[in-house]
Amino acid sequence: MTARSWTSGRALRLAILSAGAVAFLAPYVWMLSTAMKPREEIFSSSLSLIPEHWAIAENFSKAFTRVPMLQLLMNGVIVCTIILVVQVLVALPCAYALAKLRFPGARALVAAIMLGLLVPIHATALPIYVALSGAGALNTYFSLAAPFLISVFGVFLFLQFFRAIPDDLINAARLDGMSEFGIVLRVIVPNAWPAITAFSIFSVVAHWNDLFWPQIVVTETAMAPPPLGLIFFRAAEAGDDYGALMAATVVVTVPLLAAFLFAQRRFIEGITLTGLKG
Structure with a gap:
Protein backbone atom coordinates (compact mmCIF):
# COMPACT_ATOMS: atom_id res chain seq x y z
CA MET A 1 0.00 0.00 0.00
CA THR A 2 1.42 3.35 -1.02
CA ALA A 3 1.57 6.35 1.28
CA ARG A 4 -0.94 8.20 -0.90
CA SER A 5 -3.52 5.40 -0.82
CA TRP A 6 -3.04 5.01 2.95
CA THR A 7 -3.59 8.75 3.42
CA SER A 8 -6.67 8.68 1.19
CA GLY A 9 -8.12 5.75 3.12
CA ARG A 10 -7.53 7.49 6.41
CA ALA A 11 -9.13 10.69 5.13
CA LEU A 12 -12.17 8.69 3.94
CA ARG A 13 -12.53 7.01 7.36
CA LEU A 14 -12.27 10.36 9.13
CA ALA A 15 -14.88 11.85 6.78
CA ILE A 16 -17.30 8.98 7.43
CA LEU A 17 -16.76 9.17 11.21
CA SER A 18 -17.19 12.96 11.16
CA ALA A 19 -20.43 12.66 9.19
CA GLY A 20 -21.70 10.07 11.66
CA ALA A 21 -20.75 12.28 14.61
CA VAL A 22 -22.58 15.25 13.09
CA ALA A 23 -25.67 13.12 12.45
CA PHE A 24 -25.74 11.87 16.05
CA LEU A 25 -24.96 15.24 17.64
CA ALA A 26 -27.37 17.31 15.52
CA PRO A 27 -30.51 16.50 17.59
CA TYR A 28 -28.70 17.30 20.84
CA VAL A 29 -27.35 20.58 19.47
CA TRP A 30 -30.83 21.52 18.28
CA MET A 31 -32.26 20.62 21.70
CA LEU A 32 -29.71 22.91 23.41
CA SER A 33 -30.50 25.70 20.97
CA THR A 34 -34.25 25.40 21.55
CA ALA A 35 -33.75 25.33 25.32
CA MET A 36 -32.08 28.76 25.12
CA LYS A 37 -34.66 30.45 22.88
CA PRO A 38 -37.83 32.35 23.79
CA ARG A 39 -41.10 30.98 22.44
CA GLU A 40 -41.45 33.45 19.56
CA GLU A 41 -38.03 32.54 18.13
CA ALA A 57 -33.08 31.39 32.93
CA GLU A 58 -36.77 31.47 32.04
CA ASN A 59 -36.84 28.07 30.36
CA PHE A 60 -34.77 26.26 32.98
CA SER A 61 -36.72 27.82 35.84
CA LYS A 62 -39.91 26.45 34.29
CA ALA A 63 -38.24 23.04 34.00
CA PHE A 64 -37.79 22.96 37.78
CA THR A 65 -41.08 24.59 38.80
CA ARG A 66 -43.73 23.03 36.54
CA VAL A 67 -42.84 19.52 37.76
CA PRO A 68 -40.74 18.31 40.74
CA MET A 69 -37.62 17.90 38.59
CA LEU A 70 -35.27 17.13 41.48
CA GLN A 71 -37.64 14.39 42.66
CA LEU A 72 -37.82 12.96 39.13
CA LEU A 73 -34.03 12.83 38.92
CA MET A 74 -33.81 11.24 42.36
CA ASN A 75 -36.37 8.61 41.32
CA GLY A 76 -34.27 7.80 38.27
CA VAL A 77 -31.10 7.47 40.33
CA ILE A 78 -32.77 5.21 42.92
CA VAL A 79 -34.43 2.92 40.37
CA CYS A 80 -31.31 2.61 38.17
CA THR A 81 -29.14 1.92 41.24
CA ILE A 82 -31.47 -0.80 42.55
CA ILE A 83 -31.63 -2.47 39.14
CA LEU A 84 -27.88 -2.27 38.51
CA VAL A 85 -26.80 -3.55 41.94
CA VAL A 86 -29.13 -6.56 41.84
CA GLN A 87 -28.28 -7.32 38.21
CA VAL A 88 -24.55 -7.36 38.94
CA LEU A 89 -24.94 -9.41 42.13
CA VAL A 90 -26.91 -12.04 40.22
CA ALA A 91 -25.04 -11.98 36.91
CA LEU A 92 -21.47 -12.22 38.24
CA PRO A 93 -21.73 -15.61 40.04
CA CYS A 94 -24.00 -17.03 37.32
CA ALA A 95 -21.56 -16.07 34.57
CA TYR A 96 -18.60 -17.39 36.58
CA ALA A 97 -20.30 -20.75 37.09
CA LEU A 98 -21.10 -21.10 33.40
CA ALA A 99 -17.63 -19.99 32.29
CA LYS A 100 -15.36 -21.80 34.76
CA LEU A 101 -17.26 -24.66 36.39
CA ARG A 102 -18.11 -28.00 34.81
CA PHE A 103 -21.55 -29.39 35.61
CA PRO A 104 -24.37 -31.17 33.75
CA GLY A 105 -26.70 -28.88 31.84
CA ALA A 106 -24.25 -26.00 31.47
CA ARG A 107 -24.64 -25.89 27.69
CA ALA A 108 -28.43 -25.98 28.02
CA LEU A 109 -28.31 -23.05 30.42
CA VAL A 110 -26.14 -21.05 28.00
CA ALA A 111 -28.66 -21.82 25.25
CA ALA A 112 -31.50 -20.69 27.53
CA ILE A 113 -29.65 -17.42 28.17
CA MET A 114 -29.29 -16.87 24.43
CA LEU A 115 -33.01 -17.49 23.99
CA GLY A 116 -33.73 -15.15 26.88
CA LEU A 117 -32.07 -12.32 24.95
CA LEU A 118 -34.86 -12.66 22.38
CA VAL A 119 -37.73 -12.14 24.86
CA PRO A 120 -38.81 -8.47 25.03
CA ILE A 121 -40.33 -6.85 28.09
CA HIS A 122 -43.57 -6.40 26.13
CA ALA A 123 -44.12 -10.18 26.16
CA THR A 124 -44.06 -10.40 29.96
CA ALA A 125 -45.48 -6.98 30.85
CA LEU A 126 -49.09 -8.08 31.37
CA PRO A 127 -48.52 -10.97 33.83
CA ILE A 128 -45.96 -8.93 35.77
CA TYR A 129 -48.38 -6.00 35.98
CA VAL A 130 -51.20 -8.27 37.18
CA ALA A 131 -48.93 -9.75 39.87
CA LEU A 132 -47.75 -6.32 41.07
CA SER A 133 -51.29 -4.95 41.05
CA GLY A 134 -52.55 -7.91 43.06
CA ALA A 135 -49.78 -7.36 45.60
CA GLY A 136 -50.56 -3.64 45.85
CA ALA A 137 -47.06 -2.76 44.72
CA LEU A 138 -47.85 -0.27 41.95
CA ASN A 139 -46.41 3.26 42.23
CA THR A 140 -43.35 1.98 44.10
CA TYR A 141 -39.65 1.69 43.35
CA PHE A 142 -39.99 -2.08 43.48
CA SER A 143 -42.60 -2.09 40.72
CA LEU A 144 -40.33 0.04 38.52
CA ALA A 145 -37.34 -2.27 39.07
CA ALA A 146 -38.95 -5.72 39.34
CA PRO A 147 -38.95 -6.88 35.67
CA PHE A 148 -35.27 -5.99 35.20
CA LEU A 149 -33.61 -7.35 38.35
CA ILE A 150 -32.28 -10.38 36.47
CA SER A 151 -30.46 -9.50 33.24
CA VAL A 152 -29.73 -12.30 30.77
CA PHE A 153 -27.71 -9.78 28.79
CA GLY A 154 -25.56 -9.15 31.87
CA VAL A 155 -24.96 -12.87 32.32
CA PHE A 156 -24.02 -13.22 28.65
CA LEU A 157 -21.69 -10.20 28.72
CA PHE A 158 -19.85 -11.38 31.85
CA LEU A 159 -19.73 -14.93 30.50
CA GLN A 160 -17.83 -13.75 27.43
CA PHE A 161 -15.44 -11.75 29.61
CA PHE A 162 -14.79 -14.53 32.13
CA ARG A 163 -13.91 -16.99 29.38
CA ALA A 164 -10.84 -14.84 28.65
CA ILE A 165 -9.56 -15.14 32.26
CA PRO A 166 -6.86 -17.87 32.45
CA ASP A 167 -7.90 -21.07 34.17
CA ASP A 168 -4.49 -21.19 35.84
CA LEU A 169 -5.42 -18.11 37.86
CA ILE A 170 -8.59 -19.81 39.10
CA ASN A 171 -6.76 -23.06 39.89
CA ALA A 172 -4.08 -21.18 41.85
CA ALA A 173 -6.78 -19.54 43.97
CA ARG A 174 -8.33 -22.94 44.65
CA LEU A 175 -4.94 -24.32 45.72
CA ASP A 176 -4.73 -21.44 48.20
CA GLY A 177 -7.96 -22.70 49.77
CA MET A 178 -10.41 -20.11 48.41
CA SER A 179 -14.04 -21.08 48.04
CA GLU A 180 -15.82 -20.44 44.74
CA PHE A 181 -17.54 -17.35 46.16
CA GLY A 182 -14.19 -16.18 47.48
CA ILE A 183 -12.72 -16.55 43.99
CA VAL A 184 -15.55 -14.47 42.55
CA LEU A 185 -15.08 -11.70 45.11
CA ARG A 186 -11.28 -11.62 45.36
CA VAL A 187 -10.12 -12.78 41.93
CA ILE A 188 -12.88 -12.33 39.35
CA VAL A 189 -14.37 -8.99 40.42
CA PRO A 190 -11.03 -7.09 40.60
CA ASN A 191 -10.26 -8.26 37.05
CA ALA A 192 -13.80 -7.66 35.75
CA TRP A 193 -14.14 -3.91 36.32
CA PRO A 194 -13.99 -3.07 32.58
CA ALA A 195 -16.86 -5.48 31.90
CA ILE A 196 -18.80 -4.25 34.95
CA THR A 197 -18.36 -0.65 33.79
CA ALA A 198 -19.50 -1.47 30.27
CA PHE A 199 -22.55 -3.31 31.55
CA SER A 200 -23.31 -0.49 34.00
CA ILE A 201 -23.42 2.01 31.14
CA PHE A 202 -25.75 -0.24 29.14
CA SER A 203 -28.01 -0.85 32.14
CA VAL A 204 -28.24 2.74 33.37
CA VAL A 205 -28.86 4.18 29.90
CA ALA A 206 -31.55 1.61 29.13
CA HIS A 207 -33.47 2.06 32.38
CA TRP A 208 -32.96 5.81 32.75
CA ASN A 209 -34.52 6.25 29.30
CA ASP A 210 -37.21 3.59 29.70
CA LEU A 211 -40.72 4.93 29.17
CA PHE A 212 -42.74 1.81 28.34
CA TRP A 213 -42.73 0.16 31.78
CA PRO A 214 -43.08 3.31 33.95
CA GLN A 215 -46.18 4.28 31.97
CA ILE A 216 -47.76 0.99 33.03
CA VAL A 217 -46.98 0.91 36.77
CA VAL A 218 -46.74 4.61 37.73
CA THR A 219 -49.60 7.10 37.82
CA GLU A 220 -48.27 9.53 40.43
CA THR A 221 -45.90 12.35 39.50
CA ALA A 222 -43.96 11.93 42.75
CA MET A 223 -42.92 8.39 41.74
CA ALA A 224 -42.22 9.09 38.06
CA PRO A 225 -38.73 8.52 36.61
CA PRO A 226 -37.32 11.26 34.32
CA PRO A 227 -38.82 10.16 30.94
CA LEU A 228 -42.32 9.82 32.41
CA GLY A 229 -41.80 13.13 34.19
CA LEU A 230 -41.25 14.75 30.79
CA ILE A 231 -44.68 13.52 29.72
CA PHE A 232 -46.22 15.05 32.83
CA PHE A 233 -44.29 18.23 32.03
CA ARG A 234 -45.62 18.14 28.46
CA ALA A 235 -49.18 17.92 29.76
CA ALA A 236 -48.58 20.79 32.20
CA GLU A 237 -47.23 22.95 29.37
CA ALA A 238 -50.37 22.59 27.21
CA GLY A 239 -48.10 21.56 24.33
CA ASP A 240 -46.70 24.88 23.12
CA ASP A 241 -43.81 25.88 25.39
CA TYR A 242 -41.09 23.89 23.67
CA GLY A 243 -38.28 25.99 25.08
CA ALA A 244 -39.12 24.90 28.62
CA LEU A 245 -39.73 21.34 27.44
CA MET A 246 -36.30 21.19 25.78
CA ALA A 247 -34.73 22.68 28.92
CA ALA A 248 -36.28 19.87 30.96
CA THR A 249 -34.97 17.36 28.41
CA VAL A 250 -31.46 18.81 28.74
CA VAL A 251 -31.64 18.39 32.52
CA VAL A 252 -32.69 14.75 32.10
CA THR A 253 -30.01 13.86 29.54
CA VAL A 254 -27.01 15.63 31.11
CA PRO A 255 -26.45 12.98 33.86
CA LEU A 256 -26.21 10.21 31.24
CA LEU A 257 -23.82 12.22 29.11
CA ALA A 258 -21.62 13.03 32.10
CA ALA A 259 -21.57 9.39 33.26
CA PHE A 260 -20.57 8.13 29.83
CA LEU A 261 -17.80 10.70 29.39
CA PHE A 262 -16.47 9.83 32.86
CA ALA A 263 -16.43 6.08 32.20
CA GLN A 264 -15.78 5.95 28.46
CA ARG A 265 -12.25 4.51 28.71
CA ARG A 266 -13.32 1.54 30.81
CA PHE A 267 -16.49 1.20 28.72
CA ILE A 268 -14.48 0.80 25.50
CA GLU A 269 -12.03 -1.52 27.26
CA GLY A 270 -14.86 -3.69 28.55
CA ILE A 271 -16.56 -3.96 25.16
CA THR A 272 -13.22 -4.88 23.57
CA LEU A 273 -12.28 -7.53 26.11
CA THR A 274 -15.69 -9.23 26.10
CA GLY A 275 -14.98 -10.26 22.53
CA LEU A 276 -11.92 -12.29 23.58
CA LYS A 277 -12.13 -15.99 24.31
CA GLY A 278 -9.83 -18.06 26.45
Whole structure:
Protein backbone atom coordinates (compact mmCIF):
# COMPACT_ATOMS: atom_id res chain seq x y z
CA MET A 1 0.00 0.00 0.00
CA THR A 2 1.42 3.35 -1.02
CA ALA A 3 1.57 6.35 1.28
CA ARG A 4 -0.94 8.20 -0.90
CA SER A 5 -3.52 5.40 -0.82
CA TRP A 6 -3.04 5.01 2.95
CA THR A 7 -3.59 8.75 3.42
CA SER A 8 -6.67 8.68 1.19
CA GLY A 9 -8.12 5.75 3.12
CA ARG A 10 -7.53 7.49 6.41
CA ALA A 11 -9.13 10.69 5.13
CA LEU A 12 -12.17 8.69 3.94
CA ARG A 13 -12.53 7.01 7.36
CA LEU A 14 -12.27 10.36 9.13
CA ALA A 15 -14.88 11.85 6.78
CA ILE A 16 -17.30 8.98 7.43
CA LEU A 17 -16.76 9.17 11.21
CA SER A 18 -17.19 12.96 11.16
CA ALA A 19 -20.43 12.66 9.19
CA GLY A 20 -21.70 10.07 11.66
CA ALA A 21 -20.75 12.28 14.61
CA VAL A 22 -22.58 15.25 13.09
CA ALA A 23 -25.67 13.12 12.45
CA PHE A 24 -25.74 11.87 16.05
CA LEU A 25 -24.96 15.24 17.64
CA ALA A 26 -27.37 17.31 15.52
CA PRO A 27 -30.51 16.50 17.59
CA TYR A 28 -28.70 17.30 20.84
CA VAL A 29 -27.35 20.58 19.47
CA TRP A 30 -30.83 21.52 18.28
CA MET A 31 -32.26 20.62 21.70
CA LEU A 32 -29.71 22.91 23.41
CA SER A 33 -30.50 25.70 20.97
CA THR A 34 -34.25 25.40 21.55
CA ALA A 35 -33.75 25.33 25.32
CA MET A 36 -32.08 28.76 25.12
CA LYS A 37 -34.66 30.45 22.88
CA PRO A 38 -37.83 32.35 23.79
CA ARG A 39 -41.10 30.98 22.44
CA GLU A 40 -41.45 33.45 19.56
CA GLU A 41 -38.03 32.54 18.13
CA ILE A 42 -38.75 28.81 18.26
CA PHE A 43 -41.76 29.24 15.97
CA SER A 44 -40.20 31.88 13.72
CA SER A 45 -39.54 31.16 10.03
CA SER A 46 -35.80 31.79 10.34
CA LEU A 47 -33.51 28.85 11.09
CA SER A 48 -30.78 29.81 13.54
CA LEU A 49 -28.94 27.88 16.23
CA ILE A 50 -27.84 31.02 18.08
CA PRO A 51 -30.77 32.84 19.75
CA GLU A 52 -31.24 36.54 19.13
CA HIS A 53 -32.71 36.90 22.62
CA TRP A 54 -31.63 34.49 25.34
CA ALA A 55 -34.23 32.79 27.54
CA ILE A 56 -32.04 30.35 29.44
CA ALA A 57 -33.08 31.39 32.93
CA GLU A 58 -36.77 31.47 32.04
CA ASN A 59 -36.84 28.07 30.36
CA PHE A 60 -34.77 26.26 32.98
CA SER A 61 -36.72 27.82 35.84
CA LYS A 62 -39.91 26.45 34.29
CA ALA A 63 -38.24 23.04 34.00
CA PHE A 64 -37.79 22.96 37.78
CA THR A 65 -41.08 24.59 38.80
CA ARG A 66 -43.73 23.03 36.54
CA VAL A 67 -42.84 19.52 37.76
CA PRO A 68 -40.74 18.31 40.74
CA MET A 69 -37.62 17.90 38.59
CA LEU A 70 -35.27 17.13 41.48
CA GLN A 71 -37.64 14.39 42.66
CA LEU A 72 -37.82 12.96 39.13
CA LEU A 73 -34.03 12.83 38.92
CA MET A 74 -33.81 11.24 42.36
CA ASN A 75 -36.37 8.61 41.32
CA GLY A 76 -34.27 7.80 38.27
CA VAL A 77 -31.10 7.47 40.33
CA ILE A 78 -32.77 5.21 42.92
CA VAL A 79 -34.43 2.92 40.37
CA CYS A 80 -31.31 2.61 38.17
CA THR A 81 -29.14 1.92 41.24
CA ILE A 82 -31.47 -0.80 42.55
CA ILE A 83 -31.63 -2.47 39.14
CA LEU A 84 -27.88 -2.27 38.51
CA VAL A 85 -26.80 -3.55 41.94
CA VAL A 86 -29.13 -6.56 41.84
CA GLN A 87 -28.28 -7.32 38.21
CA VAL A 88 -24.55 -7.36 38.94
CA LEU A 89 -24.94 -9.41 42.13
CA VAL A 90 -26.91 -12.04 40.22
CA ALA A 91 -25.04 -11.98 36.91
CA LEU A 92 -21.47 -12.22 38.24
CA PRO A 93 -21.73 -15.61 40.04
CA CYS A 94 -24.00 -17.03 37.32
CA ALA A 95 -21.56 -16.07 34.57
CA TYR A 96 -18.60 -17.39 36.58
CA ALA A 97 -20.30 -20.75 37.09
CA LEU A 98 -21.10 -21.10 33.40
CA ALA A 99 -17.63 -19.99 32.29
CA LYS A 100 -15.36 -21.80 34.76
CA LEU A 101 -17.26 -24.66 36.39
CA ARG A 102 -18.11 -28.00 34.81
CA PHE A 103 -21.55 -29.39 35.61
CA PRO A 104 -24.37 -31.17 33.75
CA GLY A 105 -26.70 -28.88 31.84
CA ALA A 106 -24.25 -26.00 31.47
CA ARG A 107 -24.64 -25.89 27.69
CA ALA A 108 -28.43 -25.98 28.02
CA LEU A 109 -28.31 -23.05 30.42
CA VAL A 110 -26.14 -21.05 28.00
CA ALA A 111 -28.66 -21.82 25.25
CA ALA A 112 -31.50 -20.69 27.53
CA ILE A 113 -29.65 -17.42 28.17
CA MET A 114 -29.29 -16.87 24.43
CA LEU A 115 -33.01 -17.49 23.99
CA GLY A 116 -33.73 -15.15 26.88
CA LEU A 117 -32.07 -12.32 24.95
CA LEU A 118 -34.86 -12.66 22.38
CA VAL A 119 -37.73 -12.14 24.86
CA PRO A 120 -38.81 -8.47 25.03
CA ILE A 121 -40.33 -6.85 28.09
CA HIS A 122 -43.57 -6.40 26.13
CA ALA A 123 -44.12 -10.18 26.16
CA THR A 124 -44.06 -10.40 29.96
CA ALA A 125 -45.48 -6.98 30.85
CA LEU A 126 -49.09 -8.08 31.37
CA PRO A 127 -48.52 -10.97 33.83
CA ILE A 128 -45.96 -8.93 35.77
CA TYR A 129 -48.38 -6.00 35.98
CA VAL A 130 -51.20 -8.27 37.18
CA ALA A 131 -48.93 -9.75 39.87
CA LEU A 132 -47.75 -6.32 41.07
CA SER A 133 -51.29 -4.95 41.05
CA GLY A 134 -52.55 -7.91 43.06
CA ALA A 135 -49.78 -7.36 45.60
CA GLY A 136 -50.56 -3.64 45.85
CA ALA A 137 -47.06 -2.76 44.72
CA LEU A 138 -47.85 -0.27 41.95
CA ASN A 139 -46.41 3.26 42.23
CA THR A 140 -43.35 1.98 44.10
CA TYR A 141 -39.65 1.69 43.35
CA PHE A 142 -39.99 -2.08 43.48
CA SER A 143 -42.60 -2.09 40.72
CA LEU A 144 -40.33 0.04 38.52
CA ALA A 145 -37.34 -2.27 39.07
CA ALA A 146 -38.95 -5.72 39.34
CA PRO A 147 -38.95 -6.88 35.67
CA PHE A 148 -35.27 -5.99 35.20
CA LEU A 149 -33.61 -7.35 38.35
CA ILE A 150 -32.28 -10.38 36.47
CA SER A 151 -30.46 -9.50 33.24
CA VAL A 152 -29.73 -12.30 30.77
CA PHE A 153 -27.71 -9.78 28.79
CA GLY A 154 -25.56 -9.15 31.87
CA VAL A 155 -24.96 -12.87 32.32
CA PHE A 156 -24.02 -13.22 28.65
CA LEU A 157 -21.69 -10.20 28.72
CA PHE A 158 -19.85 -11.38 31.85
CA LEU A 159 -19.73 -14.93 30.50
CA GLN A 160 -17.83 -13.75 27.43
CA PHE A 161 -15.44 -11.75 29.61
CA PHE A 162 -14.79 -14.53 32.13
CA ARG A 163 -13.91 -16.99 29.38
CA ALA A 164 -10.84 -14.84 28.65
CA ILE A 165 -9.56 -15.14 32.26
CA PRO A 166 -6.86 -17.87 32.45
CA ASP A 167 -7.90 -21.07 34.17
CA ASP A 168 -4.49 -21.19 35.84
CA LEU A 169 -5.42 -18.11 37.86
CA ILE A 170 -8.59 -19.81 39.10
CA ASN A 171 -6.76 -23.06 39.89
CA ALA A 172 -4.08 -21.18 41.85
CA ALA A 173 -6.78 -19.54 43.97
CA ARG A 174 -8.33 -22.94 44.65
CA LEU A 175 -4.94 -24.32 45.72
CA ASP A 176 -4.73 -21.44 48.20
CA GLY A 177 -7.96 -22.70 49.77
CA MET A 178 -10.41 -20.11 48.41
CA SER A 179 -14.04 -21.08 48.04
CA GLU A 180 -15.82 -20.44 44.74
CA PHE A 181 -17.54 -17.35 46.16
CA GLY A 182 -14.19 -16.18 47.48
CA ILE A 183 -12.72 -16.55 43.99
CA VAL A 184 -15.55 -14.47 42.55
CA LEU A 185 -15.08 -11.70 45.11
CA ARG A 186 -11.28 -11.62 45.36
CA VAL A 187 -10.12 -12.78 41.93
CA ILE A 188 -12.88 -12.33 39.35
CA VAL A 189 -14.37 -8.99 40.42
CA PRO A 190 -11.03 -7.09 40.60
CA ASN A 191 -10.26 -8.26 37.05
CA ALA A 192 -13.80 -7.66 35.75
CA TRP A 193 -14.14 -3.91 36.32
CA PRO A 194 -13.99 -3.07 32.58
CA ALA A 195 -16.86 -5.48 31.90
CA ILE A 196 -18.80 -4.25 34.95
CA THR A 197 -18.36 -0.65 33.79
CA ALA A 198 -19.50 -1.47 30.27
CA PHE A 199 -22.55 -3.31 31.55
CA SER A 200 -23.31 -0.49 34.00
CA ILE A 201 -23.42 2.01 31.14
CA PHE A 202 -25.75 -0.24 29.14
CA SER A 203 -28.01 -0.85 32.14
CA VAL A 204 -28.24 2.74 33.37
CA VAL A 205 -28.86 4.18 29.90
CA ALA A 206 -31.55 1.61 29.13
CA HIS A 207 -33.47 2.06 32.38
CA TRP A 208 -32.96 5.81 32.75
CA ASN A 209 -34.52 6.25 29.30
CA ASP A 210 -37.21 3.59 29.70
CA LEU A 211 -40.72 4.93 29.17
CA PHE A 212 -42.74 1.81 28.34
CA TRP A 213 -42.73 0.16 31.78
CA PRO A 214 -43.08 3.31 33.95
CA GLN A 215 -46.18 4.28 31.97
CA ILE A 216 -47.76 0.99 33.03
CA VAL A 217 -46.98 0.91 36.77
CA VAL A 218 -46.74 4.61 37.73
CA THR A 219 -49.60 7.10 37.82
CA GLU A 220 -48.27 9.53 40.43
CA THR A 221 -45.90 12.35 39.50
CA ALA A 222 -43.96 11.93 42.75
CA MET A 223 -42.92 8.39 41.74
CA ALA A 224 -42.22 9.09 38.06
CA PRO A 225 -38.73 8.52 36.61
CA PRO A 226 -37.32 11.26 34.32
CA PRO A 227 -38.82 10.16 30.94
CA LEU A 228 -42.32 9.82 32.41
CA GLY A 229 -41.80 13.13 34.19
CA LEU A 230 -41.25 14.75 30.79
CA ILE A 231 -44.68 13.52 29.72
CA PHE A 232 -46.22 15.05 32.83
CA PHE A 233 -44.29 18.23 32.03
CA ARG A 234 -45.62 18.14 28.46
CA ALA A 235 -49.18 17.92 29.76
CA ALA A 236 -48.58 20.79 32.20
CA GLU A 237 -47.23 22.95 29.37
CA ALA A 238 -50.37 22.59 27.21
CA GLY A 239 -48.10 21.56 24.33
CA ASP A 240 -46.70 24.88 23.12
CA ASP A 241 -43.81 25.88 25.39
CA TYR A 242 -41.09 23.89 23.67
CA GLY A 243 -38.28 25.99 25.08
CA ALA A 244 -39.12 24.90 28.62
CA LEU A 245 -39.73 21.34 27.44
CA MET A 246 -36.30 21.19 25.78
CA ALA A 247 -34.73 22.68 28.92
CA ALA A 248 -36.28 19.87 30.96
CA THR A 249 -34.97 17.36 28.41
CA VAL A 250 -31.46 18.81 28.74
CA VAL A 251 -31.64 18.39 32.52
CA VAL A 252 -32.69 14.75 32.10
CA THR A 253 -30.01 13.86 29.54
CA VAL A 254 -27.01 15.63 31.11
CA PRO A 255 -26.45 12.98 33.86
CA LEU A 256 -26.21 10.21 31.24
CA LEU A 257 -23.82 12.22 29.11
CA ALA A 258 -21.62 13.03 32.10
CA ALA A 259 -21.57 9.39 33.26
CA PHE A 260 -20.57 8.13 29.83
CA LEU A 261 -17.80 10.70 29.39
CA PHE A 262 -16.47 9.83 32.86
CA ALA A 263 -16.43 6.08 32.20
CA GLN A 264 -15.78 5.95 28.46
CA ARG A 265 -12.25 4.51 28.71
CA ARG A 266 -13.32 1.54 30.81
CA PHE A 267 -16.49 1.20 28.72
CA ILE A 268 -14.48 0.80 25.50
CA GLU A 269 -12.03 -1.52 27.26
CA GLY A 270 -14.86 -3.69 28.55
CA ILE A 271 -16.56 -3.96 25.16
CA THR A 272 -13.22 -4.88 23.57
CA LEU A 273 -12.28 -7.53 26.11
CA THR A 274 -15.69 -9.23 26.10
CA GLY A 275 -14.98 -10.26 22.53
CA LEU A 276 -11.92 -12.29 23.58
CA LYS A 277 -12.13 -15.99 24.31
CA GLY A 278 -9.83 -18.06 26.45
